[in-house]
Amino acid sequence: MTASPALRDAARPFSPSAVTDLLPPRTRVLALGEPTHGVEAFLDLRNELFRHLVAEHGYRSIAVESDCLAALGIDAYLGGADGDLDTVVREGFGHGFGDFPGNRELVRWMREFNSGVAESERLRLYGADGPLEMTAAAPPGPSLLRLHEFLAAHLRPELLPPREELTRLHGPDARWTEPAAALDPARSVGRTDEAVQLRLLADELTTLLAASAPQLAGEAEPEKYWQAGLHARTATGLLRYHAAMAGAGPDRFNSLMRQRDLMMADNLDAIVRREAERGPTLVFAHNRHLQREAGRIRLGAHDLLWWSAGSLLATRLGDGYAFVATAFGHRGADDHPAPDTLEGLLATLPEPRLTVDPRLLAAATEGRAKARVPADHTYFGLDPEALELVDGVVFVREIPRQSGPFGG
Template identity: 75%
Template sequence: MTPQLRAAARPFSAAALTDLVPAGTRLLALGEPTHGAEEFLDLRNELFRHLVTAHGYRSIAVESDCLAALAVDAYVGGAAGELDTVVREGFGHGFGESAGNRELVRWMREFNAGVEEGERLRLYGADGPLEMTGAAAPGPALIRLHDFLAERLPAELLPEREELLRRCGPDDRWTEPAAALDPARSVGRTADADRLRLLADELGLLLAAHRPQFHADADALWRAELDARTATGLLRYHAATAGDGPDRINSLMRQRDLMIADNLEAILRREGRRGPTLVFAHNRHLQREASRIPLGDRQLLWWSAGSLLESRIGDGYTFLATTFGHRAPDDHPAPDTLEGLLATLPEPRTVLDPGLLAAALGETGVVRARVPADHTYFGLDPEALGWVDGVVFVRDIARQQGLFGGG
């Protein structure tokens, strides 16, 4: 450990981390290098509690299904339910099994029990209804959007509900797991899907054009706009799934991060008067630079949700990256990597100023990015420190379990 590195580092506390957050931040993005590690969820929970009690934050968005999260938000607002069931069913990607997500929801509900309605905390899902095996059917969101408009607009303005139902068909035609790897099994570019994309666009246009008429019922309007974004995004995603060109995987990545960015921008519009929002997701989604993932002999490259948001809200976007050193039982960083250098720090968790950290790296000659031991995480690129507002290093994490942890 060098004097320059020591000067860049402070023992972790939520206050030390928020000291790095610029004034005027509207969306504070906290990334994680891997899914399934409880250490990063604990860190997130500590930070969010501090942001709520000391900095006026009233909302958090997580990398999870935006529609399923509605039930979690209702629960933290006081709706009836059983905590374990709400968390298990309300978080996508298997994240409902996490103790950290359970604790987040429990604390938010407890906090909300003691405040007025306008001060209550909200939880959002930033992601689309997407899983590793495919995407949800667009029908439920599309039908809800149609029904919202049909209650408020003349019937002659809307397409027939029966046509929507007929062209959507059963949900399982859209959720066929084999389509993830075989474009021919996807219905995303059939005549029905093409027609539904046009109808979704027409319904979204009606919603936007008549927005002043619906503005008084803010909660219903929020749900309708969420359904409009989700139906349109799902139809685009299914169309990309059905593509068979060399850009197919890149297209899916682009569609997903665009959905995340659109959802987060909408959340900011809704929450702006109440305070900034914290978002927690993978570093690759939230980073400012383009995302890159090696895939065989090819390199996937697409603009991350963070880069999209940076282009939209500018200085209102702040990104805090996290990384780790040792993972049980035998995953250790090489000494000449960023994580290997940070592992020489004495504290179990450390907050680092990225500018001072970059200077320390220059002194040591450490320039090599960590090569992951497996597919479940990505190291923090030393070349990307100029794109980061703060770094949190966790020295040791346990071996993760499940789909993303490889256990």
């Protein structure tokens, strides 16, 4: 099939400047989505774009779809802390993402950049995700105790619940990390009497942190104050997530998706506010997390529907939020897009990588493009009906077939 002139006009060979040309002028968050995990081509695109954003547009931070607590170790390394690069990357990325060379290269380059600049200009890396994995969620106790420790160093002791009470109510970490709880709510401790009481105490501590902000912001070390807020969000978010895991109603899986994306949105919101004086932030995560529309996934017999982190953040930031989706054409020898999908039409263009104006793409394909039916559960195609909610599209013509949970 030959590409139409209108389709050719909608696309340019990929370059970072071609992407930034599509962004609203008041962008504070550039959300770059990936259509599936585990593809080095998208990590390379992200790294190339981030280097351009740092050099030409004043970006000084990146947030990735990874454990927000584990990422603290990476950021400390970027700031000059001792460590072995491979170990830092392996331990600092959740979901097994530390195994990907593109993430190693990102951290290597950021540390090298930081070695030659003032502290105020150094690059930071954040984890946007909660400490969650496919079949387990972290226990809330460690973050709750870190929050308590911070507050105890600055506030009168009678304002705080006893640390021993938090430890007693929480119990062993293994109670919270039971893998079987992902599918069996009866195996979760998230709605026990102890968990409910712990959730109330976590709310009290979080309220104390917020209500004491004038004092704490003035006397605490900025990094410790930032981390206290992170631990407050993490502890309360995990307690909500564990309560959702213990729910037995028909909305259980929807609730889990809502809780995860709300945690991501709250983390990103805090990151944007922290970085406001230093520059905009690049965010990198799955398209489904960053899109402006609601997320939809078919999971067994369940049709899941929830508001994505991107939709929540876009509601809060307005035109300060920009979303660029990525997509691919061929994956390996057996996964080819149908010719009447957006991916199939873009694959008729000869360039290996394209930057696409979604408005021109919508006009060029109006009435003749369908949503791609994925070959497996790891990919979600571009929706022709949602192009008006996208600020840009980056298209990679061909990628290899992944192995493992991201495309086996």
